Amino acid sequence: MRFALDTEQRAFAASLHAMLTAADTPSVIRDWARGDPARGRALWGRIGAAGVFALAVDEKYGGAGPRPVDLAVAFVELGRHAVPGPLVETVAAAVLLAGPALAERFLPSIAAGHTLATVADRERGPEGSPGAGRALDGEVAGVRLVRAADGLWLAPGHGPVRRSLDPARRLTELSPGGELLTRDPPKDALGWARLATAAQALGVGLALLDRTVDHVRRRTQFGVPVGSFQAVKHRLADARIALEFARPLVFGAAVTMDPADVAAAKVTACEAAYRTAVTALHLHGAIGYTAEYDLSLWLGKARALRTAWGTPEECRDAVLDGDAGRP
Amino acid sequence: MDLTLSPADEEFRAEARAWLAAHVPAAPLPSLETADGFAAHRAWEAELAADRWSVVSWPREYGGRDAGLVRWLLFEEEYWAAGAPARVGQNGVGLLAPTLLHHGTAEQRARVLPPMASGEEVWAQAWSEPEAGSDLASLTSRAERAPGGWRLTGHKTWSSRAAFADRAFGLFRSRPDAPRRHEGLTYLMFDLRAPGVTVRPIDRLDGRPAFAELFLDGVFVPDADVIGAPGEGWRIAMSTTGDERGLTLRSPGRYLAAADRLRALWRERGSPAWARRRVADAVMGARAYQLFTYASASRPLECSPPGPESSLNKVFWSEYDIALHETALDLLGADGEAADGDWAEGWVFSLAGPIYAGTNEIQRDIVAERLLGLPRGRR
Numbered sequence: 283m284r285f286a287l288d289t290e291q292r293a294f295a296a297s298l299h300a301m302l303t304a305a306d307t308p309s310v311i312r313d314w315a316r317g318d319p320a321r322g323r324a325l326w327g328r329i330g331a332a333g334v335f336a337l338a339v340d341e342k343y344g345g346a347g348p349r350p351v352d353l354a355v356a357f358v359e360l361g362r363h364a365v366p367g368p369l370v371e372t373v374a375a376a377v378l379l380a381g382p383a384l385a386e387r388f389l390p391s392i393a394a395g396h397t398l399a400t401v402a403d404r405e406r407g408p409e410g411s412p413g414a415g416r417a418l419d420g421e422v423a424g425v426r427l428v429r430a431a432d433g434l435w436l437a438p439g440h441g442p443v444r445r446s447l448d449p450a451r452r453l454t455e456l457s458p459g460g461e462l463l464t465r466d467p468p469k470d471a472l473g474w475a476r477l478a479t480a481a482q483a484l485g486v487g488l489a490l491l492d493r494t495v496d497h498v499r500r501r502t503q504f505g506v507p508v509g510s511f512q513a514v515k516h517r518l519a520d521a522r523i524a525l526e527f528a529r530p531l532v533f534g535a536a537v538t539m540d541p542a543d544v545a546a547a548k549v550t551a552c553e554a555a556y557r558t559a560v561t562a563l564h565l566h567g568a569i570g571y572t573a574e575y576d577l578s579l580w581l582g583k584a585r586a587l588r589t590a591w592g593t594p595e596e597c598r599d600a601v602l603d604g605d606a607g608r609p
Numbered sequence: 610m611d612l613t614l615s616p617a618d619e620e621f622r623a624e625a626r627a628w629l630a631a632h633v634p635a636a637p638l639p640s641l642e643t644a645d646g647f648a649a650h651r652a653w654e655a656e657l658a659a660d661r662w663s664v665v666s667w668p669r670e671y672g673g674r675d676a677g678l679v680r681w682l683l684f685e686e687e688y689w690a691a692g693a694p695a696r697v698g699q700n701g702v703g704l705l706a707p708t709l710l711h712h713g714t715a716e717q718r719a720r721v722l723p724p725m726a727s728g729e730e731v732w733a734q735a736w737s738e739p740e741a742g743s744d745l746a747s748l749t750s751r752a753e754r755a756p757g758g759w760r761l762t763g764h765k766t767w768s769s770r771a772a773f774a775d776r777a778f779g780l781f782r783s784r785p786d787a788p789r790r791h792e793g794l795t796y797l798m799f800d801l802r803a804p805g806v807t808v809r810p811i812d813r814l815d816g817r818p819a820f821a822e823l824f825l826d827g828v829f830v831p832d833a834d835v836i837g838a839p840g841e842g843w844r845i846a847m848s849t850t851g852d853e854r855g856l857t858l859r860s861p862g863r864y865l866a867a868a869d870r871l872r873a874l875w876r877e878r879g880s881p882a883w884a885r886r887r888v889a890d891a892v893m894g895a896r897a898y899q900l901f902t903y904a905s906a907s908r909p910l911e912c913s914p915p916g917p918e919s920s921l922n923k924v925f926w927s928e929y930d931i932a933l934h935e936t937a938l939d940l941l942g943a944d945g946e947a948a949d950g951d952w953a954e955g956w957v958f959s960l961a962g963p964i965y966a967g968t969n970e971i972q973r974d975i976v977a978e979r980l981l982g983l984p985r986g987r988r
Contacts, residue, residue: 283618283679284611285903291610351610495981510986512970515977522976523921530900531893537612546893598889602872 285533287355295355298332302363308576314366315449319422322366323398329365330395332356338376338474343389345376350474354481354536361485361555364579366450368400368419370478370591375399375427377471378434384463388425399425402437402456403472403591416444418590420454428456433465448582449573473544475591480532480544480551483587487525487555490562490580494518497566508565517561524554542604549597552588559584612903614683621676622683628662629691638694640954642817647731647773650697654728664702664726667710671718672726678906685862686899690869700770701725701732703858705778708796712837712845720833721798733771733801735779735823736846738764743971743988745780746790746843750825752781752797758831759783761799764824769965771821772810776800780842787840794842798834805829815948815957858966859926861899864933867955868895871937878940887936894929901925917979920972927962927969934959 287295305325314322329335337353339345347353353373360369372392378401379388391397400423402415420426420440428435441455495518498509508514528551535547559581563570570577588594614622638653639646657663658672666681667673676684696702706725709718724730741748750763761781771777778798787793801808805828810818837845868891875881875888901922934956938945947953963969977983 283614283903284907285900286907287610491981495983499983506986507984509977509983512974512986512988515981515983515986516970516973518981518983519924519973519976522981523924526921527894527897527901527925530904531897533610533904534612534896534900537610543896546896549889550893550897595886598886598893601889601892602885 285530285537287351287533291352291355294352295359298329298334298356298359299362301328301332302359302365305363307363307365308579311364311366311450311579315452317421317443317452319367323422325365326367326398327395329360330393334360335372335376335395336393338373339389339393340380340385343385344393345389346393350477350536350539351533353474354477354532357478357481358485358488358532361482361487361583362489364450364486364489364583366419368398368417368423370475370482371400371418371423372398373478374401374403374471374475374591375425377474378427378429378467379425379463380468381464392425397424399423399427400454400456401427401429401471401475404428404430415455416453417456418454419452420456421452426456427463428458428460429467429471432462434463434467435459436461436463446582446586448579448586450579450583451586470539472591473539473541476544476548476597477532477535477539479587479591480528480535480547483548483551483555483584484525484528484532486580486584486587487521487528487551487558490555490558490577490584491518491521491525493577493580494521494558494562494565501567514565517565521554521558521561524557528554540604542601545592545597545600545604548592549594549601552584553594555584556588614679618680618683621680622687625662625665625684625687626691628660629687629693632656632660633691633693637692640817641695641697642772642813642819644773647697650694651728651731653694654696654698658727663698663728664706667706667722667726671722679903682860682862682899682902682906685860686865687862689860689862689866692866697770698725698728698731699858700734700774701730701778704734705732705798708778708836708845708848711848712796716833717836730776731770731774733768733774733777733821735765735768735771735777735799737767739766742767743968746794748780748782748794750779750781751785752783752795752830752839754783755829758829758833759795759797759835761797761805761825761828761830764822766822767811767820767965768823769820771801771808771823772818774801777823778836780846783839783842791843793840794846795839796836796842796845797830798836799825799828799830803828813957814960815954858923859930861895861902864895864898864926864929867930867933868892871933871940874937874940881940884936884940887932887939891929891933891936894925894933898926898929917975920967920975921980923966924963924969924972924976927959930959930962931956 310321310325334356336345337347337349339347376392400417400420402417404415426437428437437456438460439457444453446453498514499507501508531547531550535543569575638649641647641650654663661674664673665676665684669675738748752759752761780794781797783795784793805826807824809822811820813819871891872888875884937952938956
């Protein structure tokens with residue numbers, strides 16, 4: 283029993299954090315949101331070169347995985363910097379394509395960060411149900427997968443872009459038909475996607491908290507920093523508590539990859555991030571309510587991640603179906 | 610990151626499980642906040658102690674098993690999963706014992722800890738006063754020098770377990786002229802049956818005398834019962850409250866077991882959809898607390914709680930506990946109000962959680978100021 287990150291994992295997080303800080307992600311996100319993904323793609327390449335996507339890919343195909351704990355470490359940092367693009371979807375795609383016939387063809391390029399992939403998961407809701415068949419960033423993804431009841435398809439194209447409440451997320455329908463890749467793709471892609479989403483949400487929440495703490499320390503009213511008022515402090519303390527109790531669920535899920543643990547991590551981290559977003563918006567006052575101010579880039583993502591890869595209630599169902607933590 | 614237990618830890622867990630299966634009383638004991646229940650719980654502590662299960666984390670010489678934090682957590686998981694009784698000695702074991710282990714003398718440890726481990730001596734805390742609650746440093750009960758010791762005079766209140774306990778520990782002002790009010794406080798232990806002590810039980814919400822007022826009128830305490838140096842009481846007590854808010858007060862095992870019971874109750878009642886979310890939240894919260902605690906236990910000793918991190922913990926479990934019991938009572942429907950119901954006393958007990966051991970407002974101030982770095986303000 284040693285439930286703590288090791289020195290290498292902490293160093294990995296720190297190096298990603300430094301790289302992403304230097305990348306000035308807010309301006310990259312704004313380009314991406316406008317449909318100009320050039321800088322986002324360049325950043326993607328650097329994230330790939332740092333080995334992030336390789337963590338979901340077996341060594342046989344150019345990867346370093348599967349290493350879910352390290353992947354969670356990385357996704358916390360990606361969330362902290364609100365990195366745009368189909369990050370979670372690329373991880374899910376790597377898992378869906380892990381069978382021997384397909385792996386050779388797709389995985390080396392995904393692992394290296396050369397290919398962005400996206401996935402429409404039609405299996406999770408009946409055909410035509412809200413969101414079924416939609417994929418994130420389909421117009422920039424080089425590999426567009428449709429997970430349908432009859433198998434895994436390589437979609438031939440995508441429909442028009444629909445905007446998301448998170449300006450960095452560009453929603454696209456994937457075209458029907460295309461190439462049937464396999465009738466029986468691996469089953470654990472949903473777990474990996476939920477884990478990555480949970481970690482990303484945790485990072486989003488931590489960034490929102492940090493930015494808000496900075497703001498209330500600097501902003502003065504009535505001659506004192508507003509952060510000295512108990513009404514302000516206690517909301518931030520609650521945000522910190524929610525995030526600190528989401529963190530062990532995220533890493534615990536990465537260790538066990540038990541579906542109930544993963545679902546608990548997903549719902550808890552996403553709700554903690556979303557509550558933190560609501561607090562962050564409120565404590566910034568009107569400036570936080572503007573599109574121009576960078577806080578908006580994290581606020582929208584906290585909302586979007588809540589329902590990505592499983593609504594809170596779907597995840598709770600998975601928790602009640604499992605028996606996580608029982609000896 | 611590794612959640613697997615060593616074979617030795619698994620063996621320890623299995624040994625605890627087997628012992629508990631053979632010894633846990635088949636019928637629940639009467640409430641420990643009654644005279645009969647207190648006696649029954651005291652006897653249970655003796656039974657635990659006879660086989661070294663009452664204080665597994667203590668050194669062997671005082672009745673423990675030298676179990677590390679992980680094994681203590683495993684023991685607690687097994688203990689509560691087995692439906693074993695509440696722990697009547699918890700105030701002493703959780704608060705005073707860590708203080709003695711850090712700040713006491715060898716003589717004090719040898720004298721105080723073994724009878725505490727066996728339940729022969731049950732301890733109450735004597736922190737609060739009528740005018741000193743959250744602002745504990747404003748306390749006015751005095752310790753005055755006397756030949757060979759001190760004389761205590763003052764009024765303590767909200768003293769948990771004191772209605773039936775044997776001894777108590779707390780802070781007293783030994784130097785009223787100290788320049789700052791946190792200075793000049795001394796940490797002392799005293800006998801609740803000593804001359805000059807009047808114990809007036811206070812009935813909790815459900816009418817049971819779960820705490821008491823203590824009136825002290827020149828109560829003599831020998832020097833041997835001062836913990837640490839006179840005047841150092843505040844610093845020493847803060848290390849104790851760190852323990853109280855930290856791992857030792859509420860182990861995750863208790864909430865894992867409670868969440869299991871809640872889920873079973875929900876299923877018994879036909880898994881109603883309206884409670885689904887709340888039951889799932891209880892299950893997830895217990896798991897989160899378990900893993901949070903494993904993470905704390907995995908941190909090197911020098912950077913683990915006590916400290917401001919234990920404030921996160923205290924707010925979490927105290928609010929969690931209330932939500933869990935509210936869900937249980939709601940699931941019971943109109944029977945939920947019955948005072949003799951399975952969940953009723955737990956609900957009453959849970960309501961005190963955000964108040965004792967430092968109110969949750971104090972904890973949030975600590976989180977905001979010491980973990981987030983926000984400026985101090987008016988309380």
